[in-house]
Amino acid sequence: MSAAPVGTREISRHAVRAELARVAFNRFCLTGFNQVTFADLSEAAGVSRSTFLRYFGTKEDVVLFVFDPVGGVITDALDAERANQDDWSRLRNALESAVRFLVRDVQELVTILGLIEQTPALCARLREKQAEWRPEIVARLQKTTSSTDGSSVIANVRVAAALEILWIALGQWSASDGQEDLGKLLDAAFAAFSTPACQ
Amino acid sequence: MSAAPVGTREISRHAVRAELARVAFNRFCLTGFNQVTFADLSEAAGVSRSTFLRYFGTKEDVVLFVFDPVGGVITDALDAERANQDDWSRLRNALESAVRFLVRDVQELVTILGLIEQTPALCARLREKQAEWRPEIVARLQKTTSSTDGSSVIANVRVAAALEILWIALGQWSASDGQEDLGKLLDAAFAAFSTPACQ
């Protein structure tokens, strides 16, 4: 899941990648994502454009690769749970794991979420990643559920809704500069389904 | 809403746009979205590359511009409803309007959904459009609702969930070649929230 680097090669690659991303991230925040070119980035980082492009397939990935493990975190969390809970509780807990994974440095996450929010291309690519996670998450949610429901529409809808909640909550949280309690925000968001649909 | 063309200029522009899209759509289905270039399209349509690009800002829009009115359709439908219903019912009905707008020619819609599904770039751009509609839809949903809820998290989650349902239902529907009943599909999807979360 967390891509444990085993050879020295892997260690090096991982470290270089992190450093390139760090340099690039500063540029993005300073000048704006769209204004910065790969030529700028490679110059700033002191490597060739070719090399920079080899570490990140696209400009979006320079920012968003940190979210790659989230899908795995959610599926793992879903597996680890006691199965005798309803779907919403299990998803709520899984999202808790995702949030724990993401929130290491509050300030950094707030900054990155801000950059994403004001850059349509980044939003789009992030949604794409999210959509990639969904099938696997749906499978894990259904595995233990004894529902013999042939069509997975319900599970799909629930997972999609849960993932939307994740970003809505993160958006709200970053808008408050990381002040609000993310756990409470998640609870408030899930209340949209349990509350009897306010008149 | 539906961009009623008023001058002859507008009529012409609208017609040309439709014809270019028609020609392009055939190419896309035949060869695959990514394989077709603007040069191919403009040649096939008998106009210059410049002109083609003036009608559609991006290659994605050549396919997806037909979905542009959907946001408006949903907000209009939301306005037109009696306010004494719960959020889910109102959203369910609004989605019914969206579906009615989209399903004119069953075969055509099935084809276009198929093309979108197998082209990540199109999925991404469609999700982006969807995200653009959300704020306005949330506003309409909250306007009549007497909830003095300062934070709009709940409304946001419900709208996001409803929009996800729309695409999930359409996906399922197009997978059945337009055989299944879209209304029943929507109902089944909304059941994900009313059903007491199957064990």
Next chain:
DNA sequence: ATCGCGACTGATACTGAGTGTCAGATTAGA
């Protein structure tokens, strides 16, 4: 120690999306 293999790097060339500009043709409307 060194040899060979695989991976990393920088250089270069290329395709294709999308932007901007400009002169000439076309058309709406007075």
Next chain:
DNA sequence: TCTAATCTGACACTCAGTATCAGTCGCGAT
């Protein structure tokens, strides 16, 4: 019919992303 706005094609340009190639470096085996 005249004029002003718009449409068109041509051209030049920037930049993302792909592909190739020769040279370099590190690692493990001999």
